[in-house]
Amino acid sequence: MKASALGPMESLSMTDRVENILREYLMDNGFKPGDSLPNETEIAQKLNVSRNVVREALSRLRMLGLIESRTRRGMIMAQPDLFAGIEKVMSPSILSHDNQKDLFELRLILEMGIAEFLFARKTDKDLEELEAIVNKQKGLKSLSREDEIEFHGKLYEMTGNDTFRRFQTLLFPVFDHVFKEYLEKGIHTDLPNPVSHADLFDVLKNGTAAQFRNAMYGHLMPYFTTTLQNGVQTS
Amino acid sequence: MKASALGPMESLSMTDRVENILREYLMDNGFKPGDSLPNETEIAQKLNVSRNVVREALSRLRMLGLIESRTRRGMIMAQPDLFAGIEKVMSPSILSHDNQKDLFELRLILEMGIAEFLFARKTDKDLEELEAIVNKQKGLKSLSREDEIEFHGKLYEMTGNDTFRRFQTLLFPVFDHVFKEYLEKGIHTDLPNPVSHADLFDVLKNGTAAQFRNAMYGHLMPYFTTTLQNGVQTS
DNA sequence: GATGTTTATTTGTACTACAAATGTAATTAT
DNA sequence: ATAATTACATTTGTAGTACAAATAAACATC
Incomplete structure (x- = not known):
């Protein structure tokens, strides 16, 4: 529907693309554990997607241990657990x-x-x-x-x-x-x-x-x- | 708020718990690649949570390659990629x-x-x-x-x-x-x-x-x- | 100045709505 | 009667609104 600045359509879902964008954003900007992220609505507006999509992508990053969220304090970068993903399919x-x-x-x-x-x-x-x-x-x-x-x-x-x-x-x-x-x-x-x-x-x-x-x-x-x-x- | 049959509250979010429930469900029932899952609303009703929460959990499983979804055909079990998770933090x-x-x-x-x-x-x-x-x-x-x-x-x-x-x-x-x-x-x-x-x-x-x-x-x-x-x- | 109260902010959850895709069924044409 | 076409129904994907919970900060009270 809307492609905006999210790159080519391919067969990736919005969530896939937002996940990639967020990971690259965190890596390219040298985010370190403890650094705080923009809030969900802000991300959604910036990327021109619904907060739903943003939350689905964030949910993945949270599973990998890349981010943590506390109410009110917002989300912060965390130290990812290397095996968080692999242990769920092992x-x-x-x-x-x-x-x-x-x-x-x-x-x-x-x-x-x-x-x-x-x-x-x-x-x-x-x-x-x-x-x-x-x-x-x-x-x-x-x-x-x-x-x-x-x-x-x-x-x-x-x-x-x-x-x-x-x-x-x-x-x-x-x-x-x-x-x-x-x-x-x-x-x-x-x-x-x-x-x-x-x-x-x-x-x-x-x-x-x-x-x-x-x-x-x-x-x-x-x-x-x-x-x-x-x-x-x-x- | 509502605990229902989802186990103890601890500090896990609804999404965390639903993710665990779904993974255990897939493993314990011997789901094999190609087997079709119940649809999202059905899962949400059964677990007494919103479709939002279910989708956030499913989004994680989709990232791990555990499931795939095609419109109309619903979701199917897939062959998970062993390194899908780890390569995103490596x-x-x-x-x-x-x-x-x-x-x-x-x-x-x-x-x-x-x-x-x-x-x-x-x-x-x-x-x-x-x-x-x-x-x-x-x-x-x-x-x-x-x-x-x-x-x-x-x-x-x-x-x-x-x-x-x-x-x-x-x-x-x-x-x-x-x-x-x-x-x-x-x-x-x-x-x-x-x-x-x-x-x-x-x-x-x-x-x-x-x-x-x-x-x-x-x-x-x-x-x-x-x-x-x-x-x-x-x- | 210390302590209790209100307020504002942000995540977490729920609900509704609808577009897109597509298999199935119904309908029409030959 | 069979084939082609059309309409329908189902399910995921995305958007948007609403509100509860938590809590840090600002404010008020003694």
Whole structure:
């Protein structure tokens, strides 16, 4: 209907365009957390759209954590949560099968890549805590999902990279689901882990980063063979 | 004002709650791409809120790619785009400094972790194409940002994991920005890469995955020393 | 000067209205 | 009777109005 200064029509809705305009506006003008935005009616008038459209766009930005609003004080720029969007779709029931398989592998890639940071940042306190976890698991004949999370979660923590840790944690439910699916399909070669948590701990304590990389590959071997048996997806 | 069956008030807005309800509804009822949703007025009546609130919540789901709407046909479930949300905040100008530093390291972690998949999935055609890239860069005394992207981008592609590839590509602008910042602060130890692209290619062609992991560490060494000099962030 | 009260502003929610798109049904022509 | 056309009904997209809630600031009172 009205195009005004909103750019080409294409197939974007007004809300889509206003969302883009607002994001660019915030980025190009160097808005920082705490800075206050113009109020809704002002934005609507400036862009020549209804307040409805503006609010739908703002609702999206609010979901991403880009803005916050308090009554009377108006809206302010906020520190966006990097994973606010992705965590809402990170579920086996809604992701495509290809996505799930890719995320399964992504977790393996991440686990294989943390060696340098572990060795650069490990502390005696970390090692003690990890040893406690390992000892607790020593008697068990098979490790539960929680045991796995506890050990590997401690490793994520030891990387000193909280974003990495959160991302890994997000990945885990999908990883778990895909692996169960593989098991049901009988793809899994039912080998016990050639490298145990205790072995990994030992290398982390006394070995080198390069040795740890190799040990981690051994530990994840069953997962690698499982996913690599399945071939490359046809994306 | 009205709480109805929407759960506790807390500090969530109506829109927040309706968004959660709708996502849970879609997930719990096993909605698959193509399945049609109830129309907006019906949802509004059922939840006892205005169509406005429903539309603000739906607007969010539409942004995530969870739903699509066509006039007359109503709304249908869609295949959500895993990165739709994250790519809108993946920018140096709006991410926190801690997030940026973490993402810088995350890229290093990912690069370090791809060896197994490269060796499991590399093809002769891939190697030829990678060799062409390497040869093109052989004469240059210093590699541009585009050169780096071309070589490493080809590696991402060779992993056969498109989700990984997209994620890496998203990360690159932040990585680049953080590294430039390090350079300005004089943190960088200005060593030439001890392991070149040509070296990496050679190991990928003739060596083993374990050798490649070590070579990649050598190649990324300047970045590792840079970020590790900077200490652990205090998140 | 401290404290209570009013007022103005801005977001949050609700409601109505209508245009655009389009599948379905009805109607007309051959 | 079948095909083409027309009219209708449904649903999203956008606009506009209205008002409640919250609260910061201005004002009034003691």
